[in-house]
Amino acid sequence: MSNSGCKKFLDEEDPTNLSPSSFYTLPEHAEAGIAAVYSELRFIGGGAGIFSNNWQMFDAPSGIQSTETAQNSDLNNLYSLIYDGSNLHINQNWNGFYKVIAQANLVLDKVPGINPMDAVQKKRILGEASFVRAWAYFYLVRLWGDVPLILKPITSPSDPNFAPARTPQAQVYKQIVDDLVLAEAAGLPFMDASGRTSTAAIKTELAKVYLTMAGQPLNLGAAYYKLSADKAKEVIDYSTSNPSSLGLFTSYAAIHNATNDNKIEHLFGIQYNDAAGAGNPLQSSYLPLHQPLVSKIDGIGTSIPTPEFYASYEAGDLRAKNREGYFFTDYYTDGFKLPLINRGKPFIFKHFDLVANGTLGVEGTSRSDLNIPQIRYAETLLIYAEAQNRA
Structure with missing residues (x-):
């Protein structure tokens, strides 16, 4: 008996062992995929060792913040302007943004092949994934300059992008614009109280990208200041016509009231729900x-x-x-x-x-x-003011 066996039976694949190729076959899988993209955004508020969080990488070098604990050596190094590859905050932000991108790449690569699937639903999900990928790359290119531009899922260590070279900033910015233009055409609601990507968020992010491209380091100048002003004005015009759905809160205190998440002034934020364990x-x-x-x-x-x-x-x-x-x-x-x-x-x-x-x-x-706000209507107004002044 020891020399005989059922090789075919023993080699049978476990039907519950899902992979990207076997998972993305139904519209429900596409919805689960885009939910995973949004879930990855929460790394920004995640922990970075004792008494610290990833968000502090952005605040520590400003010189306007300190700490009462002084027990996190990585955070102390940030306050001392010591930045290197061993710092936990730097590693977690770098890896965090690329995890967001990896999830978005899966959606953008696999969802087009799901059939049958409602065309409007498919277009919406692809638009959302394109926006979030652009959001992540916009952070990366401003923080690190030339960064690896990865647009397809990496499936094995033999993949050429497993250890990619850095891509020139201009090419990264072009991809960010391409993604945002695709997202803008996806037919998403202008405002979305559910916390998913809205057209108002896409247009404001695109206006901000154009504004950034107009100045350092690309220095594309007046034409891009005009693109920025024109795009921000589209959001402002919508607010003028729909003041009850998009505008400024009447008090600053309303901004950090959780009942106002995803409403009026909040165009896009990192979503939190304690009842769901987040x-x-x-x-x-x-x-x-x-x-x-x-x-x-x-x-x-x-x-x-x-x-x-x-x-x-x-x-x-x-x-x-x-x-x-x-x-x-x-x-x-x-x-x-x-x-x-x-x-x-x-x-x-x-x-x-x-x-x-x-x-x-x-x-x-x-x-x-x-929520942790990422894009507010107040920023739309400031983008418009600066871009119009410089155009």
Whole structure:
């Protein structure tokens, strides 16, 4: 018996072992694929070692932020302007953006071959994937300049793109524009309260890309300033005609109210939903280290503004208004009781979730659904103002 066997039976493939080639066969697979693309965006709020998150790579070199903990050596190196390939924050952002791109590439490569599938649905999903890929490459090219331009799935170590060379910035920018133009033509809703890609987000991102291409490092000049202004104006014109669906919030506090996610001023954001196991992880980062300001969330004080930056705001500037603008200097005991606890220095209120952290008379839930905004209508207006002025 030991010398006889059922080789055919033993070699049978497991039907539950899915691969990209076997998975992308139904419209439902296309929807799952684009959901995976959006899910990858959350790496930005993810952890980067003890008392830190990936987002701090963008803030640390600004000189306007510090930390109360000083226990994360990678973060300390960023604050000291020491940047190298061993830094966890740098690695996680580089890898994170390319993971987003890899998921988008799968969708863009596999979904066109799904048949039968509703043509409108297919066009929408391909448009969304094109936008997100452009969003990721736009970050990469601004952070690192020439970067590998990978547009197809990498399936094995023998793939030529497994260790790709860097692509000149001009070519990367051309691909970003091509992706955004394709997304713009996909027939997506102008605003989308579900958090999926909207035409308003695509047009604003394209206007921002044109504005960037007009200046350093490509220096394409007046023609691209005009392209930027014209594209931003399309969003502004829609807002003028549809003020109830697209515009500015009446107060800055509304921006960090989770009930306003994906509405009015929010054109595109990184989505969080605590009930689905994907809550916003940043709340503790902005709370003072081990202080009784919130009853259910222990602050780690990993990201706080410098006193000099806080003092640079003029008296009466609403951006510096306590517990409304960018900062807070005092908060309620345990997040919901008097007296106020004065910390004597500013902390970041910009991403403060009142539902999670609490407000007077209402204890916080510790569960945050607050999105991380990526594109707001306020930015559309600023892009238009600069581009029109320079065109």
